[in-house]
Amino acid sequence: MSSFIDELNDAQKAPVLHKDGPLMVIAGAGSGKTRVLTYRIAYLMAQGVDSFNILALTFTNKAAREMKERIAHIVGASEAKNLWMGTFHSVFAKLLRIDGNKLGYPANFTIYDTQDSQRLIASIIKEMGLDKDIYKYKQIQNRISSFKNSLITVKAYRNDPDLVEQDAMAKKPRTGDIYENYVDRCFKAGAMDFDDLLLRTNELLTRHPEVLAKYQDRFRYILVDEYQDTNHSQYLIVKALADRFQNICVVGDDAQSIYSFRGANISNILNFQKDYDNVGMYRLEQNYRSTRNIVNAANSIIGKNQNQIEKVVWTDNDDGPSIKIHRSTTDAEEGRFVANSIWEHRMQQQMT
Template sequence: MEQDFLNSLNDQQREAVLYTDGPELVIAGAGSGKTRVLTYKIAHLLQMGYPPYRLLALTFTNKAANEMKERIAALVGTETAQRLWAGTFHSIFSRILRANADRIGYRHDFTIYDASDSLSLIKSIIRELQLDDKTYKPSTVQAIISHAKNALIEPQAYARNRELIEMDTRSKRPLIHEIYRIYRQRCFVSGAMDFDDLLLNTNILFRDHPDVLQHYRDLFAYILVDEYQDTNFAQHLIVSQLGKDHNHICVVGDDAQSIYSFRGANIHNILGLSKEYPGLKIFKLERNYRSTQNIVNTANSLIAKNKEQIPKQVF
C-alpha cells in the first residue's frame, strides 16, 4: 500500500516524506503539494509503526485541519485518522489545557471567549476607567493585548517594559497596561480564556510545571506543523519545547508567503530554524501544479527581491 501512494509523489515530495532521521524543513512554493507531503508523511510514519496517538499535527485553520484529516483517513482509514492529535494550534492546546487546567488555577470546563466576547469586556473596562473610547479604541486595545500575549508578555512584564510604555504614551494611551491587567484578571475570575490565552497559558503551564511538559514530550514522538511561516513566538516556543528531546519535527512552509506579521507571525521562526536545529535537513518543493510558467516566472522575479529568504526556483 505504501509504495502505491509514494508512486503518486514527485521526486522532491517523496524525499521529504521518506526522511525521518532528524529535524526537517520543507520549503514549499505555492501550489507545490505541501499538504500532500504532510499527509503522506503522516501515513508513512504510521506505516513505520508510530502509534497514531503519538503523532502531533498542527495547522492554522479548521478548514486545513479537516482537509488534512480527510486525506489521512483516505490513506489509512477513518479509525486510525481519528486517533491522531491533529488540529489547529488552538484546538490542540485547549485540549491540553482542559486536561491540566487545575495546575494553573482554572476549572476543566473553562469558557473560551471569541473575539466579540473579548471586545465587549475591553469596552466595559474602558468605560469603567472613564477613558475616551476614540483614543482608546477598543479594537486597537484588543490588538495590542493580543500582540503582547503572542509575544508571551504578561501584564506585570508589560507594565515594566519601558519601550512599550513609551510607545503607548506617545500614542496618548498610557493606561493600556492597566486595561490589560484588569482584562486578564477578569477573564481569570470568570473562568474564561480568549484565543490568545490558549497559547499564553499553555506556555505558562509548561514553564511552571515541568512534569506536564515532560509528559507531552514523551507522548508526542513526532511533531508536524503546516504553514510554519505564520507562527508567532508563543506557537514557535511550544513546538520547540515539545520537540526538544527527540528533534523529530517536520515543519512545512514558505518564507515568501508570510503575510500575517500584523497578527504576530514572525518570519524568523522559519528562517532561523537551522540555528535552532543544527542537523536540520531542508527539502524544497519547487514544482508548481497550479499556475502557468508566465505567472511562476513573475512570482520568482518578485520573490528574488526579498532581502531575507531561503532561495528556491519554482517551475
C-alpha cells in the first residue's frame, strides 16, 4: 500500500489518508485532483472497505473510465470491478433499473437522449395545434429540463403562479400543458429522459424510505468529483445517500464552475461545511500543469470573485512565454475567438 501513497505530495496525501467522516478537497487547476480521488478509493479498499460499498460519481464517462483503470492497476481488476463508479446519470440509471419498478417503470425502460426528447416535444406541439414559431421545441425542451433539474414536477409547476406567469408573459401559456403531455407520453412508453434519471431517483428515495435505507447501507463511502458543478437535484441525492454514515468526500474548485447554464449551483460547494459537522478541509494548491505566468494571471482574476473558498495556487514550473491579451466586446465574440484559436493551433501543430 505504501508504494502508491508515496507517489503523492504531502498536500495530496492528507485527504487520501482521511478515512472516516466528511471532507472537502479544494483542488486548484492541474493540482492532481484525479490522482487524489483515485488513490483515496484504492486506500479505502486497502483498509478493508469492500468495493461494493464505495460510490464514486463523476461528470464524464471518460473520467470514470480512467479512474477505474488506475484503481484496477493498483488493487487489481477483480477488486475494482464491483465499484459503483460512473457519471451521475449512468449510476442512477443502474439504480433505477433495479428499483424503478416501484415508480411504475419497467426494468428495461428506454432512455431518451436530447434528440428523442425534442422530437417528442415537437410532435406534441403539432398535435396540440400550437404555433411552432412561438413554441419552439428546443426552447420548450430546455424549459422542461430546467424544471426537472430543480425538481419542479407538473403539479409543482401548476401550483407556482410565478412560473405560470413567466410563461404567459413569454406568450407561451400552454407550456404546462406541453410539460404534462410530455411526461405522460414518456411514462406510457416506459421511457425516461436524461433529466428523469435524477428526478426519478430523488422521487424513489423520497417516496420509498426502505429503498433509501438500502442504498445508504450499501454506499458507506461516497466520493463526488467536480462538486462545484452539481445541480440541486444531484445535491439532494448525494446528501440523502450520505446521511447515515456521512463518509462523504467532495472534490472541486469553486473557481472552475462551468455548468451554471445547466443549473449547477455554486452554493453546493460553498455551503458544504454547513451541511456536515467537523468537515475535514484540504487544499491542493500546487499546479503541475501550467507555467508561472498563467498561474499568476489566473490568480489575479480569481481573486476578484466576491464569494469564494480561499486558496493560493502556485507552481514550480518556469515562467513560460508572456500572456497575450485579446479584448472582446461580447461573450459570444470571446467564445468564437477562443474556438478559432484552438482550431488554428491544432492545424498548425497537426494535432488530432
